[in-house]
Amino acid sequence: MVASDPRVTVVTGGGSGIGRATAIRLARRGDVLCLCDVSATGLKETAALVESERGRVLTGIVDVRNQGQVRAWIAEILERFDKIDCLFSNAGVNARSTVAEMTLAQWSLLIDTHVAAVVDFLLSERAGFMTGQLVQPNGGQVIW
Ligand SMILES: NC(=O)c1ccc[n+]([C@@H]2O[C@H](COP(=O)([O-])OP(=O)(O)OC[C@H]3O[C@@H](n4cnc5c(N)ncnc54)[C@H](O)[C@@H]3O)[C@@H](O)[C@H]2O)c1
DSSP, X not given: OXXXXXXXXXXXXXXXXXXXXXXXXXXXHTOEEEEEESOHHHHHHHXXXXXXXXXXXXXXXXXXXXXXXXXXXXXXXXXHHSOOOEEEOOOOOXXXXXGGGOOHHHXXXXXXXXXXHHHHXXXXXXXXXXXXXXXOTTOOEEEO
């Protein structure tokens, strides 16, 4: 049965791995999925898998380190669905070396992707993460 007011969940890094698996699982529960990633191919594959579960999905090629892209993505989601109930901030890069072996560029990539980008999502006034609008009757959630 399709809920009349389904939960709208945003999954960053939805093009593979944990993001993809989560999207499929949530589609089975009836969530509307808004998936973003830098990988167009990965997103397309995940969207097909979600749709095979009869899930509704909106995809966006978004680099979470790019504030303009993030803001535009949030605006598009709100225009389509008028709310965001849950954000799973999953996009990430796996460090292939120890901190001691990392270059400054590798370290910056990690921080920008895993920390700065999340803060950017949270500070987006339109998404309402910091102003309480995210909090729906069922409880808004940010998973980081
Ligand atoms: N797999 C693990 O054992 C493990 C352990 C601890 C933490 N994590 C974290 O969980 C998350 C998912 O891990 P995974 O194993 O599924 O990795 P994964 O590489 O399969 O998936 C990460 C996704 O994020 C996307 N991505 C990377 N940079 C991006 C950016 N700037 N903007 C948008 N999308 C971007 C990638 O294209 C990819 O599709 C990551 O943040 C990872 O660091 C994973």
